[in-house]
Amino acid sequence: MLEEDMEVAIKVVVVGNGAVGKSSMIQRYCKGIFTKDYKKTIGVDFLERQIIVNDEEVRLMLWDTAGQEEFDAITKAYYRGAQACVLVFSTTDRESFQAIDSWREKVEAEVGDIPTVLVQNKIDLLEETVIKNEEAEALAKRLKLRFYRASVKEDLNVTEVFKYLAEKYLQRLKQQTAEETEVVHTTSNKIGVFNTTSSNVCNQNSSNGREVITLRPNKQRTKKSKNPFGSCSLL
Numbered sequence: 020m021l022e023e024d025m026e027v028a029i030k031v032v033v034v035g036n037g038a039v040g041k042s043s044m045i046q047r048y049c050k051g052i053f054t055k056d057y058k059k060t061i062g063v064d065f066l067e068r069q070i071i072v073n074d075e076e077v078r079l080m081l082w083d084t085a086g087q088e089e090f091d092a093i094t095k096a097y098y099r100g101a102q103a104c105v106l107v108f109s110t111t112d113r114e115s116f117q118a119i120d121s122w123r124e125k126v127e128a129e130v131g132d133i134p135t136v137l138v139q140n141k142i143d144l145l146e147e148t149v150i151k152n153e154e155a156e157a158l159a160k161r162l163k164l165r166f167y168r169a170s171v172k173e174d175l176n177v178t179e180v181f182k183y184l185a186e187k188y189l190q191r192l193k194q195q196t197a198e199e200t201e202v203v204h205t206t207s208n209k210i211g212v213f214n215t216t217s218s219n220v221c222n223q224n225s226s227n228g229r230e231v232i233t234l235r236p237n238k239q240r241t242k243k244s245k246n247p248f249g250s251c252s253l254l
Contacts, residue, residue: 026069026076029188030100031181034084034122035107036115040140043171044107045081048181053172072185079181098129103184106164110141113149119158134187136165136180143170 033041042064047053049066064083069076082097104126108115119137126133137159139150159166165183169176 026078028078028080029102029185030080031103031105031184032082032084032098032101032126033105033107034126036118039107039109039112039115040171041107042083044177045083047171047174047177072189075189077185079185095129098126101130101133103133103188104135105138105180106135107138107140110139110150111144111147116150123162134184134191136167136183137162138180139168140171142168143173
């Protein structure tokens with residue numbers, strides 16, 4: 020399969036209490052729309068968007084998970100295989116802020132340490148805020164997470180959240196690939212195969228009558244999806 024036919028695919032889970040704006044965030048990012056009316060997510064919803072990051076084609080698969088406890092058994096299964104995470108709380112909901120630690124633990128229990136951001140949504144409602152700026156900043160510092168204040172309604176910092184996660188994942192993928200290459204080189208990156216040609220034939224890729232094959236480290240990629248209807252799709 021040709022390298023040009025491959026792309027990086029990143030599974031991103033968006034988690035947090037109900038009514039903090041998770042569904043609206045994904046809808047805004049993928050479809051450019053905002054719906055004021057709240058509709059509880061039942062289980063999991065999914066949207067995707069293709070973007071270019073550092074000249075690399077990336078397909079973000081965004082999983083919107085339900086925030087209510089009764090759906091925990093369902094949503095936990097969808098955390099598996101996630102490669103990035105958005106933790107969301109609302110400016111007007113203190114319980115959602117206090118629940119962030121719990122949501123982080125739930126995701127880490129399934130997938131370990133993955134690129135993650137902390138998002139305070141609904142900052143357009145500052146007059147109704149129940150969370151001090153210092154509190155939110157202290158939480159991000161304690162969790163060692165990049166922190167964004169966002170407004171899905173005003174389309175503020177929504178794109179930046181997902182761009183950062185894509186960049187962070189690509190950086191980690193590049194580092195992982197480099198480490199794999201180093202391991203291959205320090206052990207043995209060549210496999211000897213008996214040459215079927217005459218022994219007196221000179222071949223610059225041969226060694227002692229053996230043909231040499233060089234191993235290339237695997238890169239986490241997937242075949243490009245060809246969607247005639249655009250880059251976002253609702254499943």
